[in-house]
Amino acid sequence: MTGPRHLSGPDAGWTFVESIIVIAIIIILSGTVSFSAVRYLEQARVASTRAQVDAVTLALHAYYLDTGAYPTEPQGLGALWEKPSLSPVPSGWAGPYVERPVGTDSWGHDLIYRRPGPGGLPFEVVSYGADGRPGGGGHDADISSAGR
Numbered sequence: 001m002t003g004p005r006h007l008s009g010p011d012a013g014w015t016f017v018e019s020i021i022v023i024a025i026i027i028i029l030s031g032t033v034s035f036s037a038v039r040y041l042e043q044a045r046v047a048s049t050r051a052q053v054d055a056v057t058l059a060l061h062a063y064y065l066d067t068g069a070y071p072t073e074p075q076g077l078g079a080l081w082e083k084p085s086l087s088p089v090p091s092g093w094a095g096p097y098v099e100r101p102v103g104t105d106s107w108g109h110d111l112i113y114r115r116p117g118p119g120g121l122p123f124e125v126v127s128y129g130a131d132g133r134p135g136g137g138g139h140d141a142d143i144s145s146a147g148r
Contacts, residue, residue: 042130042139044106045107045139046106046129046139046143048106049107049127049129049143050143052105052106052111052127053111053125053127053143053144054145055098056077056080056098056102056125057125057145059097059098060080060097060123060125062097063079063090063093063095063097064122066090066092066093066094066095067090067093068090069088069090070115070122070123071113071115072084072086072088072115073113073114073115074086076113077102077111077113077125080095080098080102081095081096081097081100081101081102082095082096083095105143106127107127107129107130107132111125111126111127112124112125112126112127112128113125114126117145117146118146121145121146123145124144124146125144125145126142126143126144126145126146127142127143127144128140128142129141129142
């Protein structure tokens with residue numbers, strides 16, 4: 001009859017304490033990576049929304065070149081995807097001016113279209129940022145075609 005074998009040297013296994021230390025190190029590294037990833041995710045949302053506002057702005061200028069006017073507020077940004085049926089119906093509409101209907105920003109909030117825009121601009125396209133409310137700072141700051 002053979003008793004329990006005790007391994008030593010290269011065949012020795014992990015002890016319980018060593019396993020706990022490895023698990024603790026993995027948890028610490030995972031937490032650090034997750035924290036950094038969330039920060040970069042928010043920066044990516046801001047950059048994506050800026051690009052979206054810029055693309056809608058370009059589409060509005062193309063709409064203007066074809067029709068001689070920007071969409072009215074009641075027509076909204078939907079006029080970039082479908083020919084408006086609300087008056088004044090543009091005769092030179094040659095859209096769609098965007099690849100897909102203008103939806104929401106990176107946080108799931110609708111883009112705001114104002115006519116006229118601030119400071120004598122013909123329009124303004126705005127995202128209210130992460131919090132979905134006017135104003136704010138950081139990731140909650142407004143992103144506007146007017147450059148504010």
